[in-house]
Amino acid sequence: xxxxxxxxxxxxxxxxxxMTRRAFRDIQPACNLSVVNDGAEAxxxxxxQKNFDGAPTPSLMLLDLNMPRMGGLxxxxxxxxxxxxxxxxxxxxxxxxxxxxxxxxxxxxASAYVVKPFSGKEFTKALQDIVHFWTSLxxxxxxx
Amino acid sequence: MAQALRAEDFFQAQMRQASGQExxxxxxxxxxxxxxxxxxxxxxRPLYANIFKAASGNEALSLLLRHRxxxxxxxxxxxxxxxFETAMLMxxxxxxxxxxxxxxxxxxxxxxxxxxxxEIGAVDYIFxxxxxxxxxxKVKVYLDIYMQHEQIMKLNAVLQQSNxxxxxxxxxxxxxxxxxxxxxxxxxxxxxxxxxxxxxxESRKYLHQxxxxxxxxxxxxxxxxxxxxxxxxxxxxxxxxxxxxxxxxLAEFEDVIKKTGAHIHYNDLPVxxxxxxxxxxxxxxxxxxxxxFQDGRxxxxxxxxxxxxxxxxxxxxxxxxxxxxxxxxxxIFTIFQRLHRKEDYPGTGIGxxxxxxxxxxxxxxxxxESAPGQGATFFFNxxxxxxxxxxx
Numbered sequence: 001x002x003x004x005x006x007x008x009x010x011x012x013x014x015x016x017x018x019m020t021r022r023a024f025r026d027i028q029p030a031c032n033l034s035v036v037n038d039g040a041e042a043x044x045x046x047x048x049q050k051n052f053d054g055a056p057t058p059s060l061m062l063l064d065l066n067m068p069r070m071g072g073l074x075x076x077x078x079x080x081x082x083x084x085x086x087x088x089x090x091x092x093x094x095x096x097x098x099x100x101x102x103x104x105x106x107x108x109x110a111s112a113y114v115v116k117p118f119s120g121k122e123f124t125k126a127l128q129d130i131v132h133f134w135t136s137l138x139x140x141x142x143x144x
Numbered sequence: 145m146a147q148a149l150r151a152e153d154f155f156q157a158q159m160r161q162a163s164g165q166e167x168x169x170x171x172x173x174x175x176x177x178x179x180x181x182x183x184x185x186x187x188x189r190p191l192y193a194n195i196f197k198a199a200s201g202n203e204a205l206s207l208l209l210r211h212r213x214x215x216x217x218x219x220x221x222x223x224x225x226x227x228f229e230t231a232m233l234m235x236x237x238x239x240x241x242x243x244x245x246x247x248x249x250x251x252x253x254x255x256x257x258x259x260x261x262x263e264i265g266a267v268d269y270i271f272x273x274x275x276x277x278x279x280x281x282k283v284k285v286y287l288d289i290y291m292q293h294e295q296i297m298k299l300n301a302v303l304q305q306s307n308x309x310x311x312x313x314x315x316x317x318x319x320x321x322x323x324x325x326x327x328x329x330x331x332x333x334x335x336x337x338x339x340x341x342x343x344x345x346e347s348r349k350y351l352h353q354x355x356x357x358x359x360x361x362x363x364x365x366x367x368x369x370x371x372x373x374x375x376x377x378x379x380x381x382x383x384x385x386x387x388x389x390x391x392x393x394l395a396e397f398e399d400v401i402k403k404t405g406a407h408i409h410y411n412d413l414p415v416x417x418x419x420x421x422x423x424x425x426x427x428x429x430x431x432x433x434x435x436x437f438q439d440g441r442x443x444x445x446x447x448x449x450x451x452x453x454x455x456x457x458x459x460x461x462x463x464x465x466x467x468x469x470x471x472x473x474x475x476i477f478t479i480f481q482r483l484h485r486k487e488d489y490p491g492t493g494i495g496x497x498x499x500x501x502x503x504x505x506x507x508x509x510x511x512x513e514s515a516p517g518q519g520a521t522f523f524f525n526x527x528x529x530x531x532x533x534x535x536x
Contacts (some may be wrong), residue, residue, distance in 0.1 A: 015327040019334075093262075095322050097369075099377070118362055120330035121337070 005031040005135055008058035010042045010075065011093075012067040016116065020062070023124040027131050032056065039070030043078055046085055058088060059140045062130070063110070065094040065101060076108035085142045092129055169214035169290050169351075170194045171283065174204040174230065175248070176222040184217060184248075187276040191284055201225030201233070208237045214290035215283055216240075217270075220249035244286045246270055259407050263526060276287035314372035318365045325365065329358035334335055367494035370425070371479065374502045379419045386413035386423055390448055393427045405443035413450050418526060422502050426459070426510075429495040430522045436489055437520070456508070456527040457490075464519040468512060477510065499524070 007024075011017050016036050024033045034055065036042045044050045046057070061079075065072040072092065079085045089111035094101070104114050114130060117123045132142055167384060171193045175181045181197045188195055198204035201222060216234070220227035227247055234240045250272035268286075270279055332354040340348065390410045394401070401408065408431065416423075427448065434446045445464045450457050468476065468483070477482045479497035496510075503510050507527045514520035 008339055013323060013327070015331065019330060022334075095326060096319060098319070098373075114325065118329055118359075120334040123330060 003062065005029065005140075006056045006058045007033050007060050007062065008042065008045065009033060009035045009062045009093075009130070010037075010039065010067070010072070011062070011064045012037045013064070016064070019120060019123055020121065021129060023127040026124075028130055029131075029135055031131060031135075034058070038067040039072065039075030039078070040065070041069075042075055043070070044078070057143045059143060060134050061088055061090045062093045062127075063090050063098050063133045065092065067107070073104060073108055076105065076110060080109040088143060089134065089140065091134075093130075094128075147382055167294065168192060168194050169287050169294075170196060170211050171287075172196045172198065172204060172207060172211075172213045172216045173203065174198045174217065174222075174227070175219040176200060177219075180219065184274070184279070187274070187279050188283055191280065191287060200228030201227075204230055205233055205237075208234060208239060208273060212239050214242055215286040216243060216245045216247050217283070218247055220247050244268065246282065246286075248272065248274065260265075301502050311372050311376050314368055315376065318369040318372065322362070322443075322505065325358050325361050329355055329362065360486075364492045364494070367492045367498070371494050371498045371501065374425075374498055379506060381417050381419055383415065384418050384420045384423055385415045386412075386427075386450065389420065389423045389427055393424065393431055397431065397435060398429065404435065404438065404440075406435055406446060407443065408446045408448070410448035413448065414452075416457065416526065416528065418528075419506065422506055422526075425502055426499050426524060427461075429499050430461040433495065433521075433522075434461055434465060436491070437463070437468075439466050439467040453525065454499065456525055458523055458525045460521050460523050462519065462521040467516045467518045468520050469516050470514065470516040473512070476512070 003134050005050075007019065009020055011020065015116065022033070024031055034045065036045050038083075046053045048055050063072045063075065070078075072094065076090060077088065079088070085136075086109070092105045092110045092113040093116060093136075094113075095116045096102075097115050105113050112130075114126055117126050168447040169192075171188060171191075173181055173184050173188075173195065175184065175197075176199055179201065181199070185195050185197060193214070196207055196213070198207055200223065203216075204216075216366070218227045218231060222230070225233075227249070231245050231247075234245070243269040246268040248270050268282060270282065336348070336351050338357065343351070387410070390413055394408055431446060431448065435444055438444050442464065447462045448459070449462075450459045468474055472483055476483065477496050477500040480493040481497075482491060484491075500510050503524050503526070508525045510522065510524040511519055512522045
């Protein structure tokens, strides 16, 4: 594929956003990373409304769980009942290891659940592995 | 100490509050003869209680739907439905669970009636003609018991609520505290990696301090999370082969076992109906401690065994480590209590308290036998219901 993969990161923590951007500098194949800070903003992005006129449709989303305004679960509820958006895989990327949270996310049709690793190195490696899986091993749906 | 006192004050205040909101207890008198009802009511009136009167078993049963009673006085000889039959039907009501029934009867004082009444669940018996003093003092005893019970139930509810709040607090704290610690560790790590050649030895040492402390804090938070999860999450029992759990736990300690040349023995551990998480938490902590608390002069020798006891199983984890002074027998299971400096034996002081909390929730207990320098054996028992097939 020649067009870069479009990835949407939904994350409120500055530090994580920065580390994710940093990781994506080196990730192959090259991806176009967009960042929004909560679920409500993500819905605007996906619907290309408010400030997101002309925003790309992502092939994959990375979603945090605890965020202000609209958290990960509520966002999943919205996106997984939307006929057009529900095909886009959502990978949970969160620090929670609670069995309840894990279960809830899969209950809400998350495609995968990855716990943010504790060290910066492992964090980068995790993102590399996620991108590698979805772009090289797994098949992503065509989105318009 | 100051905190312990405050907790006690809190407890006392709750006690006073709980007993302050007293509700007047209800007494139910069932007799088919109006004059008997009135006579009994007159005797009991000085007792601080609401008195309800029913002229038949059916009337009594319909009162049960609307009221909770502290004690029931039931005439045995009544037309249609006699006292025994009424009592049996009453017992089917949930609100009658544990409510004492006193049979009032004029019929013969023969043994067989007494035992029939006892079978139905009567706790007491009064013969006609009624001696007012005896009737009054008997009923008073049951009212007192009822009031005490109510008070305990109220206090329990208060305690349960504050416990739940505490658990929730611990969980949320730990959960939200993980974020900043992870950030500190990640960024200090990135700095170490990226700027190692720009920094002098001292600065690198400082960076290392940040990282190792962040990691220690992360470990503590994780342990607090585990501790607070015990009791919050439902404990599910399933068929557990403890040998499998032991194998998994040993695999986790593979590095330490190799490094120290430890020998860990276990065989013929039972297959039980229990929570696999419980067994994992206990074996992880006890085997982990047995490996850790060693003086390094000889390789650790650890034996995990289980034996059938009267009402379940008793497990033992024995080691040849540094041992524990028995005077620490209680402190060692208290959260955040540590007997060693972290430089000597690192740890968070949460592991054994998690073990105790978990095993007690499952109806068991944990204790140890040891002396300094002579190793330690930690025991825990796990009750197993007779209905379970323990040896599957």
